[in-house]
Amino acid sequence: MKKILLILLIVPLVARPISAANETENLRGEPEAIAAAEAMVEAMGGMEIWAQLQSLHFVHDWSPHYRPDTYRENEILDLTGPRSWVDMKSEVYHRVRAYSPEHRYWNVISGEFTYAQEERFQAAMNRAPFSIYHIARGIAIGDPFYEVTFADGDIPGSRQLEFRGPDGVRGGFIILNARLEPIVWATNEYRYTFGPMKRFGNLRVPNWAIYDNGGTRYEMVSLTGSNEPPDPALFVPPAEFRD
Numbered sequence: 001m002k003k004i005l006l007i008l009l010i011v012p013l014v015a016r017p018i019s020a021a022n023e024t025e026n027l028r029g030e031p032e033a034i035a036a037a038e039a040m041v042e043a044m045g046g047m048e049i050w051a052q053l054q055s056l057h058f059v060h061d062w063s064p065h066y067r068p069d070t071y072r073e074n075e076i077l078d079l080t081g082p083r084s085w086v087d088m089k090s091e092v093y094h095r096v097r098a099y100s101p102e103h104r105y106w107n108v109i110s111g112e113f114t115y116a117q118e119e120r121f122q123a124a125m126n127r128a129p130f131s132i133y134h135i136a137r138g139i140a141i142g143d144p145f146y147e148v149t150f151a152d153g154d155i156p157g158s159r160q161l162e163f164r165g166p167d168g169v170r171g172g173f174i175i176l177n178a179r180l181e182p183i184v185w186a187t188n189e190y191r192y193t194f195g196p197m198k199r200f201g202n203l204r205v206p207n208w209a210i211y212d213n214g215g216t217r218y219e220m221v222s223l224t225g226s227n228e229p230p231d232p233a234l235f236v237p238p239a240e241f242r243d
Contacts, residue, residue, distance in 0.1 A: 027139065029148035037139045037148050037161055039180040045203040050140035054080050055230045056133055058223040062088075065215035069093060072221070076230050079137045082128030085234040099124045100235035113241035123189065130163055130172035132185045155184070182206065201225070 027034050041047050060073045071090035078084065083100040097116075099105040105116035105124055116124075128134060129145065138146050146163055153160040153175050160173040175184035183206075185192050193214075194206035200223035208219045236242075 025144040026142040027146050027148055028144055029146075030150060033148045033150045033161055034139075036150075036176065036180065037135075040161075040174070040176055040182060041136050041139045043179060043181045043197070044136055044205060047140045049202050049225070050136050052227045053137055053140075053225045054078070054228055055226045056223065057226070059221040060218040061221055063217045065212070067093075073218075076234060077131070077133060078230050079134060080229050082125050083230070083235050084124075084128070085230070098235045101125065102232075103235050103237060106237050106241075108238065108241070113237065126171070127187050127189060129165060130187050132174065132182060135163055135172070135174070153184075160184075185209075 027037070038047060041050050044050065056075075056077045056079065058075055058077070060075070061070060062073055063070045069090040069092050071088050071093060074087045076085045078100075081101070083098075085098040086096070088095045088097075093110075095107060095109045097105070097107045099116075099121065105121040107114050107116065115121075129138070135146070137143075139148075145165055147165070147168070149162050149164070150159050151162050151173070152158075153173075155175060158175055160175045162170050162173045164170050170188075172185070172187040174182050174186075177183045181197050183194050185194065190211055192209040192211045195208040196206070197204045198207035198220065200220070203223055203225055205220060205223060208217060210217045
């Protein structure tokens with residue numbers, strides 16, 4: 001593998017269900033950029049581990065600058081498709097939300113059920129393949145959905161890994177440090193600056209991140225991976241709110 005002195009990369013999202021890659025195919029793009037992306041996944045726990053993951057459950061403590069409360073967020077992320085379930089709770093706030101191609105994007109906030117607007121649903125579908133976790137798995141399985149290239153980074157002197165889908169549109173980018181660990185991850189909507197890496201079981205991920213110009217911070221409390229997909233029932237609106 002070619003040695004890389006310094007890389008800065010960030011990740012985007014694309015609008016298309018994430019399917020298991022045909023393992024006879026490979027990532028598309030520049031060989032040097034693909035090598036750097038694979039080195040990043042090795043730094044995050046290893047290609048073999050990430051290739052077997054089908055879902056993640058992580059817990060964040062969020063501290064937004066615009067709210068009087070902090071809140072704990074549980075998220076279950078399907079790595080085989082654009083599906084996510086989240087429970088956000090503090091002493092004064094409770095929200096459950098989920099999105100999936102099958103059941104769209106819905107919320108239950110303080111007991112009130114709503115569907116998100118069509119634009120928000122489509123944005124979630126477009127973003128999902130470019131989450132850093134979807135990208136890590138895609139790199140590990142050599143998913144030809146992704147095209148990986150280098151570009152000048154927006155940090156002086158840096159380069160970033162850019163990720164595109166089959167439509168050729170950039171969905172995100174990642175900036176790496178000299179140890180080939182992610183220090184910035186961005187989609188077309190969000191940009192996160194990461195703290196140091198921390199081990200959770202066999203996985204290594206940034207321990208904290210800030211976004212919203214530094215005004216919002218999360219800390220990773222726990223992270224658990226599984227080689228099984230999440231329960232499909234998670235993404236179905238609760239029974240009491242169904243027609």
